[in-house]
Amino acid sequence: MENRLRLGPQAGTKLASDFESLADLSKRTFLRAAGLLIAGLITPQGRAHQTLRSTAGPGHKVVVVIFGGVRRAETFSQEGMVNIPHLSGDLIRSALFYSSIRNEGVTAHFNAISSILTGNWQRVDDWGKLAPTTPTVFEQFRKRLGVSRSETWVVASNKALTNLIGASSASNYGPEYGANVVFPKQLMITAVADALRQGRTGNMADRAKVEAELESTLEGANYEGLGWTVFDAAERLDPRVRDTIKEAIATFVHSGGPTSGDELTFLVSREVMLKFSPRLLVVIFSDVEVAHFGSYALHLAGIRTADRLAYQMWQEVEANPEYRGKTTMLVLPEFGRDPDGSTTNGFFNHRANEESTRNTWMMILGSADDKPQIIERPVRHVDLCPTLAGLLGCPPIDAQGSRLLELKV
Numbered sequence: 001m002e003n004r005l006r007l008g009p010q011a012g013t014k015l016a017s018d019f020e021s022l023a024d025l026s027k028r029t030f031l032r033a034a035g036l037l038i039a040g041l042i043t044p045q046g047r048a049h050q051t052l053r054s055t056a057g058p059g060h061k062v063v064v065v066i067f068g069g070v071r072r073a074e075t076f077s078q079e080g081m082v083n084i085p086h087l088s089g090d091l092i093r094s095a096l097f098y099s100s101i102r103n104e105g106v107t108a109h110f111n112a113i114s115s116i117l118t119g120n121w122q123r124v125d126d127w128g129k130l131a132p133t134t135p136t137v138f139e140q141f142r143k144r145l146g147v148s149r150s151e152t153w154v155v156a157s158n159k160a161l162t163n164l165i166g167a168s169s170a171s172n173y174g175p176e177y178g179a180n181v182v183f184p185k186q187l188m189i190t191a192v193a194d195a196l197r198q199g200r201t202g203n204m205a206d207r208a209k210v211e212a213e214l215e216s217t218l219e220g221a222n223y224e225g226l227g228w229t230v231f232d233a234a235e236r237l238d239p240r241v242r243d244t245i246k247e248a249i250a251t252f253v254h255s256g257g258p259t260s261g262d263e264l265t266f267l268v269s270r271e272v273m274l275k276f277s278p279r280l281l282v283v284i285f286s287d288v289e290v291a292h293f294g295s296y297a298l299h300l301a302g303i304r305t306a307d308r309l310a311y312q313m314w315q316e317v318e319a320n321p322e323y324r325g326k327t328t329m330l331v332l333p334e335f336g337r338d339p340d341g342s343t344t345n346g347f348f349n350h351r352a353n354e355e356s357t358r359n360t361w362m363m364i365l366g367s368a369d370d371k372p373q374i375i376e377r378p379v380r381h382v383d384l385c386p387t388l389a390g391l392l393g394c395p396p397i398d399a400q401g402s403r404l405l406e407l408k409v
């Protein structure tokens with residue numbers, strides 16, 4: 001795989017440690033240090049950098065990677081850097097980094113994702129029983145440019161979402177113009193449960209292993225206090241799509257390797273990229289949400305997983321000829337989490353009207369900007385939808401958000 005921008009793993013580690021030694025507790029000093037580091041990296045990397053950048057326009061693709069709730073304290077801060085070695089080490093050197101991106105809406109999963117995807121602060125049901133009220137970027141893109149459904153996908157671990165995340169209830173738009181929405185973990189549970197029920201496990205390598213897998217998956221699925229009760233997306237997928245996902249799930253079940261929901265979401269996303277090469281793919285990881293169970297160690301493990309999978313996603317972009325050189329990838333959390341000592345139980349939750357909960361960051365890779373840089377100007381989640389629409393060549397519609405001008409479209 002050609003990957004000219006990437007330094008070796010040791011260089012990445014060194015960069016991360018440089019970051020830590022240069023970083024200061026104050027955010028401003030940290031950013032200045034990061035800026036210096038990036039500036040130092042531009043010169044030797046300049047040529048490769050230019051070859052990877054391309055202008056947006058016809059055929060331009062967009063991948064959005066969303067993390068669930070993570071605080072700055074556990075990510076882009078002096079003490080948090082250790083949890084995100086790939087973002088802060090391998091990726092930031094070629095990134096446009098927004099150091100302050102604000103969720104000024106409802107800091108619950110469905111509303112947060114809906115706001116990102118529509119460009120308006122959505123205040124609908126927290127558990128996804130009601131669709132966003134204004135058109136999603138999927139609908140805008142598909143309707144206005146006559147694009148087929150297979151060009152727009154959401155692959156999500158987060159079970160606080162429902163398939164209503166793929167299209168709005170706005171008149172003249174709606175599901176007819178929505179995205180494919182896939183919840184791989186739910187599909188796996190369904191598939192394995194069906195297989196067990198119907199005794200079709202003879203072709204599975206080890207039935208006991210599969211059963212144990214199913215059991216742990218079901219146990220681990222309840223971190224938000226709800227199971228996968230609202231689910232009918234599988235029936236809506238066309239057979240070609242369903243087969244693709246089944247293959248990815250079979251690989252996952254048979255691999256005996258990683259077992260987290262986010263790993264499965266990554267595998268399915270990769271299959272979708274290989275088979276359909278969609279113009280717009282939104283991937284939502286949520287292992288970090290284990291925080292709702294109160295385990296700080298597992299929350300940090302979730303951050304490390306998301307960091308690694310975001311990096312692997314970028315490697316897929318660079319390795320796949322359908323994506324390489326014509327893709328913008330955005331990485332951002334849905335929101336932060338509550339501050340330590342808050343009445344809402346600190347990192348467990350994300351309900352407080354505090355900076356720790358509302359203010360996070362965003363990294364943009366491979367975009368049509370000229371050089372890596374850090375943007376300190378605060379931007380908002382609702383600014384993403386008009387920006388994504390612009391990258392896809394779709395004129396923006398009226399929304400609360402406005403296009404980020406650092407990205408050339």
Ligand SMILES: [Zn+2]
Binds near residue numbers: 069109224289292350
């Ligand atoms: Zn949550």
